Amino acid sequence: MTTVTGPGSVQTGVAPAPIRRVREVPVFRNRFGTLYNDVVVAPSGAAGQYLRWQARKEGAVVVPVGPAGYAFVSNYRYPIRAASLEFPRGSGDDGEGLAAAAARELREETGLVCASLRSLGVIHADTGILADPIQVYVAEVDVATAVPAEPEAMESLTEPVWVTPEELPGWLAEGRVTCGITLAALALLHAHGPAGRS
Numbered sequence: 001m002t003t004v005t006g007p008g009s010v011q012t013g014v015a016p017a018p019i020r021r022v023r024e025v026p027v028f029r030n031r032f033g034t035l036y037n038d039v040v041v042a043p044s045g046a047a048g049q050y051l052r053w054q055a056r057k058e059g060a061v062v063v064p065v066g067p068a069g070y071a072f073v074s075n076y077r078y079p080i081r082a083a084s085l086e087f088p089r090g091s092g093d094d095g096e097g098l099a100a101a102a103a104r105e106l107r108e109e110t111g112l113v114c115a116s117l118r119s120l121g122v123i124h125a126d127t128g129i130l131a132d133p134i135q136v137y138v139a140e141v142d143v144a145t146a147v148p149a150e151p152e153a154m155e156s157l158t159e160p161v162w163v164t165p166e167e168l169p170g171w172l173a174e175g176r177v178t179c180g181i182t183l184a185a186l187a188l189l190h191a192h193g194p195a196g197r198s
Helices: 098-110 168-173 180-191
Strands: 020-023 026-030 033-041 047-055 059-066 069-077 082-086 089-091 114-123 134-141 161-163
Touching: 059 098, 059 114, 059 180, 069 098, 082 180, 089 098, 098 114, 098 134, 114 180, 134 180, 168 180
Parallel strands: 059 134
Antiparallel strands: 020 033, 026 033, 033 047, 059 069, 059 089, 069 082, 069 161, 114 134
């Protein structure tokens, strides 16, 4: 019998039997991480392979909160060939703490400067292939201190798009926000009460 344990566990009690890794097989690597096609054995004893992406650095997503509500960016995402309303996110540089990386990503992608930053917890963006957790932060911002955004060369972003807490349910019902990381961050924010306050 396998139980779910550890600080990151959300469930308690009995858990499914694990799929066991027999051999780690890297098939692609770049500056962002490594894609593995591991040799595995299922609980039934069947042998197979399982794809797994291991990022080089842990990631963070930031929920910007200000007097106008929540700030999203419209981000052109190449894999879906469409724009996606999302919260700013990214990973740390070498020697950079995750909270500092979150504040930097917020500034680079939106121009908004973090007045205060607080961790809400951890999410997993896609448990079927992505190995790493993503830390969720809520950032209080003051639009009066905003600076010009400085997106990376391969990013295509708009100015921040603000939505009030009252408008947000309608946006979600209309399917205007489909990014899984952003939706999970919103769920965690909601679990902490207004503006992510516990």
